[in-house]
Amino acid sequence: AQSVTQLDSQVPVFEEAPVELRCNYSSSVSVYLFWYVQYPNQGLQLLLKYLSGSTLVESINGFEAEFNKSQTSFHLRKPSVHISDTAEYFCAVSEPTGRRALTFGSGTRLQVQP
Amino acid sequence: NAGVTQTPKFQVLKTGQSMTLQCAQDMNHNSMYWYRQDPGMGLRLIYYSASEGTTDKGEVPNGYNVSRLNKREFSLRLESAAPSQTSVYFCASSTQTSGETQYFGPGTRLLVL
Numbered sequence: 001a002q003s004v005t006q007l008d009s010q011v012p013v014f015e016e017a018p019v020e021l022r023c024n025y026s027s028s029v030s031v032y033l034f035w036y037v038q039y040p041n042q043g044l045q046l047l048l049k050y051l052s053g054s055t056l057v058e059s060i061n062g063f064e065a066e067f068n069k070s071q072t073s074f075h076l077r078k079p080s081v082h083i084s085d086t087a088e089y090f091c092a093v094s095e096p097t098g099r100r101a102l103t104f105g106s107g108t109r110l111q112v113q114p
Numbered sequence: 115n116a117g118v119t120q121t122p123k124f125q126v127l128k129t130g131q132s133m134t135l136q137c138a139q140d141m142n143h144n145s146m147y148w149y150r151q152d153p154g155m156g157l158r159l160i161y162y163s164a165s166e167g168t169t170d171k172g173e174v175p176n177g178y179n180v181s182r183l184n185k186r187e188f189s190l191r192l193e194s195a196a197p198s199q200t201s202v203y204f205c206a207s208s209t210q211t212s213g214e215t216q217y218f219g220p221g222t223r224l225l226v227l
Contacts, residue, residue, distance in 0.1 A: 004156075006156075009154065036218075042220060042221075043118070043204055043218035043219050043220045043221055044157075044204070044206075044218040045218070046215045046216075049215070090156055090157070100145065100208070100210075100214075101147055101159045101162050101172060102147075102157070102159070102216060103159075104149075104156035104157045104158070105156050106154055106155055106156045107154075107156050
């Protein structure tokens with residue numbers, strides 16, 4: 001079985017400040033790792049994912065996440081946030097084989113203040 | 115190209131009533147999923163379908179049934195709604211390739227009184 005822990009339920013931050021959203025996972029097998037974002041009253045959208053290769057992955061809107069196998073972490077970072085980044089962020093894992101359904105963390109609400 | 119669509123957007127039921135949530139995708143995806151989202155718990159898998167004609171239980175299947183009508187459509191049925199089923203329901207789809215992105219619908223907000 002696999003599980004995902006997002007350590008912070010809410011993260012308030014001022015505009016243009018850096019932010020880190022933490023994610024740890026546990027699994028007995030290798031996994032794929034994802035960050036999804038949910039804007040108010042919308043469905044989830046993929047932000048970025050790690051499948052293999054370089055442990056640092058980036059999104060098109062300035063977010064990045066680093067896979068750390070020894071610490072079983074996949075923290076999400078952005079050096080300078082905008083008001084438009086206000087949303088809920090979900091970390092998720094899936095197994096490379098089998099049903100490939102996602103196991104989600106409980107989510108972190110990022111609140112960017114002016 | 116509409117992606118994943120869900121109907122209805124919002125529904126209020128009384129305890130014991132039944133209803134079907136509809137989901138359709140136009141991306142020719144093989145796999146489809148139903149999740150429920152509850153505050154502080156993220157999304158939890160109810161049922162999934164790896165391909166047309168197959169369905170399997172997820173983490174929280176009790177009280178639900180599903181039908182993969184064809185490759186495009188995957189419905190979720192509540193036979194006898196309970197207040198514990200008050201939630202936001204999301205349908206998603208993906209190809210069967212490992213690590214492929216799941217695409218989510220806009221969700222159905224269900225309130226059971």
